[in-house]
């Protein structure tokens with residue numbers, strides 16, 4: 001039996017259509033509809049239709065200009081990465097001088113920890129979430145070892161209360177009030193990749209500062225998903241990838257933010273390379289770097305233009321649409337999906353673990369589906385219904401209706417397919 005509401009979903013899509021026409025939506029692997037119901041933009045964002053032309057333009061410039069393309073043409077390659085600075089800064093609520101696109105996310109976390117994890121005897125702890133993304137866990141543990149410290153001792157993992165799925169802001173703040181004198185660095189995810197929880201970034205940043213710690217944020221699942229104001233929130237540093245909600249292509253470059261107050265500070269150490277020296281004198285090939293007092297001082301290498309071209313396409317879409325319009329549609333779309341799931345979860349062994357309060361989440365809803373079942377269910381959703389979600393061990397599937405291109409009908413299809421695939425009991 002099909003769940004009700006397909007007509008409603010179609011009508012909502014007419015009234016509140018988003019920008020799906022700007023993206024390539026992949027075909028469905030199975031089911032009754034031509035296009036996939038793509039709910040995995042939190043893992044890899046869809047390709048903007050304009051990306052191909054912008055990438056080809058740089059391939060053409062390479063073919064016709066070769067090395068002179070570094071300094072000539074409509075978009076010379078040497079300063080190309082700066083085309084990404086202002087739009088990235090707008091997305092995270094930063095000044096352009098505080099923002100730079102470079103490397104990959106985990107690399108940026110390392111480079112920023114080189115600058116901002118400075119353990120001293122008595123204050124050497126790094127505070128993370130127990131539910132941190134593994135790469136972040138490995139990064140902080142290896143930073144501890146790099147300083148000759150024992151990661152089992154130094155890395156403190158915050159857990160939700162027993163029986164709860166997500167952290168409470170007040171518990172993080174209390175922890176910092178009690179134990180913060182030992183904490184050198186707080187490094188948390190803005191939106192948790194597994195639960196979809198959005199933490200209270202300004203409140204936790206302030207609590208970290210009150211305790212005398214520095215506070216950095218991994219915004220992999222927050223950027224392009226929820227509005228951010230890193231400068232005003234006084235965040236020390238942040239990093240994010242661009243292949244998830246920012247639709248910049250597989251493995252594309254990452255962003256980094258360093259608060260203005262740390263820029264040009266000679267006490268802040270950095271790992272340096274020739275791209276972090278003052279551009280005007282870079283080709284003097286001097287033996288000592290002259291870094292600018294901007295986040296560009298953290299850049300090490302000559303950045304890959306072919307990876308940056310699709311990002312330019314994608315960031316222009318965010319500038320055009322604006323984060324506040326996207327967030328507004330996101331709130332409507334995700335609560336619609338939540339309402340549909342509410343009609344099927346009470347009679348099935350599945351439950352949504354993402355906070356119900358829209359202020360405490362982005363677009364993603366995570367569903368616990370029972371041990372051992374997540375991978376199989378994910379496969380069947382794709383093969384039999386053309387619904388793309390992903391599974392995370394051991395028992396979670398993640399559904400992310402992305403406000404730029406997901407539709408109400410995608411949400412309806414996901415709920416309908418789940419209702420078919422997960423056996424229910426009749427409510428008493």
Ligand SMILES: *Cc1c(COP(=O)(O)O)cnc(C)c1O
Pocket residue numbers: 104105106107133135136189193218220221241
């Ligand atoms: C996606 C993601 C990463 C991925 O790191 P890369 O260095 O880009 O491979 C890291 N941390 C979090 C929280 C993520 O969600």
